[in-house]
Amino acid sequence: MKPSTTDATVVSLAVVIQFLMEATLGRLLVAPNILVPLLVYLSMNRSVEWGVEGAFFVGLCLDFLTNQPPGATSLALILGILAARGILSKTTAAGGVSFYFHAILASVFSDILFIIFASRPPGVFLGARVLLVFPRIAVPMMLLAVAQTALIRFRRVSP
Amino acid sequence: MDRSRSKLLNYTVISVLLILAGPALLSGVGSRLGAMFAGLFFRDQGLNDDSYARTLVLELMLENAMLREAAVKTRLYREMLGYVRLPETRAVVARVLYRTEGLVGGGFVVDRGERDGVVPGSVCIASGGLVGIVDRVNEASCTVLPITMPGVLVSAVCGESGAMGLVSSGVDGAMEMSHVDLAVSPRVGEQVLTSRFGGVYPDGIVIGFVSGIEAGAPGLDLVLQIEPAVDFRRLGEVLVLVPGDDAE
Helix, strand or coil: CCCCHHHHHHHHHHHHHHHHHHHHHCCCCCCCCCHHHHHHHHHHHCCHHHHCHHHHHHHHHHHHHCCCCCCHHHHHHHHHHHHHHHHHHHHCCCCCCHHHHHHHHHHHHHHHHHHHHHCCCCCCCCCHHHHHHHHHHHHHHHHHHHHHHHHHHHHHHCC | CCHHHHHHHHHHHHHHHHHHHHHHHHHHHHHHHHHHHHHHHCCCHHHCHHHHHHHHHHHHHHHHHHHHHHHHHHHHHCCCCCCCCCCCEEEEEEEEEEECCCCCCCCEEECCCHHHCCCCCCEEECCCCEEEEEEEECCCCEEEEECCCCCCCEEEEECCCCCEEEEEECCCCCEEEEEEECCCCCCCCCEEEECHHHCCCCCCCEEEEEEEEEECCCCCEEEEEEEECCCHHHCCEEEEEEECCCCC
């Protein structure tokens, strides 16, 4: 994969912002998830390898920065994005909304997989608190949808 | 097998290998990187003027806790035990960088390590009370196991009734004090303090408050439900008690 400089810069910035949000809030899996939607977008619109190679290196950076077991986020991201893509390709052919579904599904899968991989013993913290992973992706996706709608309206109104 | 599938397989295998072998080989790298990177964005509290005042407040809090425990012990066990001085310790103010491994029982990574004198087994407290115990120490950071983590046991005593027992937490985060003697009469709302009988924690640090009382094994003991004094979800700054220069 040869990512463009712009894409790589945006992803690097997203890693830094994600790390700062995690560190500021003091708990993992509470900060809004911006990395997964970005990786999903790039894998859909640039190169599918953003969902594999990009996810691996992004996850590894985040693991090192947040002192998690190295590879836990990488594997969770790769498998989460892959699983979401697999499910959506089997169940729907919708193109316009598939980014949102893909990003939400990938984020939820990735977070649940991360809990399984990072817990010691694996999976011990699976439970009702896993529900926290839903608002983590819902908030950025809602903001994105609102921003997208506003941008479209603005373009229609402006000459 | 096409190239993208081959890449997927390769990176998945590498990730699995990293998960299996990474913590042993690379955990120090991670904590070091995290601490260095966080230092770029957050001010070093050690250089902050406010840190001196915070240290004084926390040291006074510690002294207060020790005196409180001494009073309880003196009243209850004056004939049996004398007041035993704690080894000399000094307090290091630390900032919580992140939680590790999971949503409920994960440890805290704080920005103090070997270079600050932190050793495994150092006790970590916050303004509210006991946080936990240091488990793993790297050069610039260490991991604190909170008392809400399943498997962490704390020898404890109730401040007013003198009921003694072991405080532990379940996977759901609920904290309880077990093996409490039926002969004592603990009350809802009274303070639960650390006891030196466990040999790990200093006396008299607040753990929490009794929120409920249940019968344990029939006819044998009581189980007290404990509400932690520390809000573990909003833990920012903590105090790590490290051996003093003149400690044995």
